[in-house]
Amino acid sequence: MINKIAKDKIEFKDNVISFFNKSFYFIESSSSLMIDQYEDYDAIILDARDFDFTRIIIKKFRSHSKIEFYLKPIFLINNRDNEDPFIKELVDGSIVSFDQIPETINDINQIQMRITQLEQSVASSIEIQIFKKVLNYMFTRSVNNLKPYADMNTSIGYSYPIISVNYDTFEDAKVLEILEWAEKENLIWPDFHDRIYLCSNCKGGHLSYREICPNCNSANMRSEDLVHHFPCGYIGAISDFKNNIDTVLNCPKCSKNLRHIGVDYDKPSIINHCQNCNEVFQDYTVKAKCIQCATDTDVQFLISKNINVYKLTKKGRTSALSGIVSSEFTLSDEVVGTVNTKIFATMMHYEQERIKSNINLSSNIVVFYFSNIFDLYRAIGRSKEKSLLSEFVSVIRSNITPADFICINNPSVISVCINDETIENVKIMVMKITDIIEELVMNNFDRFQLEISTHAAPISKQISFEKQIQNIIKDLVEQA
Ligand SMILES: [Zn+2]
Ligand SMILES: [Zn+2]
Ligand SMILES: [Zn+2]
Structure with a gap:
């Protein structure tokens, strides 16, 4: 009876399910892999019959840089006891049929409520x-x-x-x-x-460990027991004691039969014979060959x-x-032609005083926010972060006057103070700079489309500069 009532309220049309005040999108194996169209749904019901497809969709959502995607509630349907940790850890549960959709509402509400509590600011690394x-x-x-x-x-x-x-x-x-x-x-x-x-x-972990010849590095070697015959003192490989007729061992030096291990002979160690260079040796070397890059490393030099x-x-x-507070970011001091955030704030304070005292003077603040730049850093590597930002700074520098100053607030935000220009002119300059930077990135990094949002405004004479720039950055980040 409860099932019936619930079922009556669940509406299903073209993969869109509505229940209560929530909307779900049902992703089947035939659905598009372009997840951008699922942004506005409250939750996703994902058909887990196709394992690879399920993994791809989950990865697309959870690796996305926008909260609307990476925190989206996802429930599986047709999930057959999947033990894959990747799938288990990254979904919010499974349902057996659409009748169970009402049972997901509490979880969705909880997640949505918690999302509203999250701090959202620009990451500085x-x-x-x-x-x-x-x-x-x-x-x-x-x-x-x-x-x-x-x-x-x-x-x-x-x-x-x-x-x-x-x-x-x-x-x-x-x-x-x-x-x-x-x-x-x-x-x-x-x-x-x-x-x-x-x-x-x-740093790959797929390694093939081999015992190899210390002389020629070949793994083509044979190991056998070393035998010590007590009565005559002869020591040699066990093959020297064997014959082709029976299993009795005979000493090649004194011709006696060997009787009992521990009584008239023993096996003190192992001897190795390289089939490649003929070297005979007791201690072999162990090396690990990387399946990924073929580097052969002595095991003592592997990274543990x-x-x-x-x-x-x-x-x-x-x-x-x-928010994560870290004091690591020092790039501003390293890029030529920029000042750090503290000095920038001090200079802007003087700038504010200067324009307050004379109505003919004006000053503008411009903020560039590169919203998807971390995707680019990830692709090109951390070490190139500084040189890329230096490029951006020199593009900006060549389009402003020497008296204007630039600050790298963090790796995704650059702010610029432009003096004694009308705001209209400043906006034209900003458009030009944005175009050049976008083109520079596109031409140099495999057609990467850098998303740049900008804001240009006259410096406020009423509120403090810190407050003004904080608000600008916050607006840019939330709109992007
Ligand atoms: Zn060898
Ligand atoms: Zn002997
Ligand atoms: Zn390797």
Whole structure:
């Protein structure tokens, strides 16, 4: 009877399901892989019959950089006891039939309520951007620890699904790097679980271990027991004692039969014979050949890493709501032609005083926000972050006057103070700069479409500069 009432209220039309005041989209294996069209639904019901398809859809949502996607409630249907950790950790549950949709409403409400509590500001580094996503996911799902799972689909043999989903296959070593970073920032506590060894060249974990000849590095060797005959003192490989007729061992030196191990002979060790260079030796070398890059490394030089279970610290638990505070960002001091945020604020304060005292003077603040730049940093690598920002700065510099000044607020925000220009002219300059930067990125980074939002405004004479720029950045981030 309860089922019947519930069923009556569930409306189903063209894969869109409505119940109560919530809307669901039902994704089947025949549905589009373009997930952008699912942004406005409250939740997703995902048909899990096709394993690969299920994984792809989950990855698309959870690796997205927008909250509307990566925190979207996802429920599986037709899920046949799937033990894949990636799928289990990254969905909000399973339903057996659409009749159970009413049972998901509480979870959806809970997640949506928690999303409203999240702090949302510009990340000042790629680590903060990714780890804040992880913390947001954990907070909205009431998860307090990060567990490693043995996982064949990764290059290191382990995955932490909530983190790993943000990286491509073969980038799994970066998952360990961000965990090390988060541990240093006191966001998580480690509990030892296992140790792994990685290639010293590419950090891959798919290694083939071989015992090899110390003389020629060949793995083509034969090992046999070494035999010590007590009566005559002869020591030699066991094959020297064998004959073709029976299993009795005869000493090649004194011709006596060997009788009892431990009484008239023993096997003190093993002897190795290289089939390639004929060398005979007792101790072989162990090397690990990387399946990914073919580097052959002496095992003592492999990179060893601990695989830990991590618990959120108090700082970790509150950072979803308050933001991750890290003092690491120092780029502004390093890029020529820019000032850091503190000096920028001081200069802007004087600027404000200058324009207050003379109505003929004016000054403008321009903020550039590169909303998807972390996707680009991820593709080109952290080390190129500085040179890319330096390029942006020189584009801006060549379109403003030497008296104007530039500040890199963080890797995705650059602000500029432009003096004694009308706001109309400033807006034209900003459009020109934006076009040049977009084109520069597109031509140099594989047609990457950098999304730039900008805001230009006269400097306020009423509110403090800090307040004004804070509001501008907040608006830009929320609109992007
Ligand atoms: Zn390698
Ligand atoms: Zn050899
Ligand atoms: Zn003998």
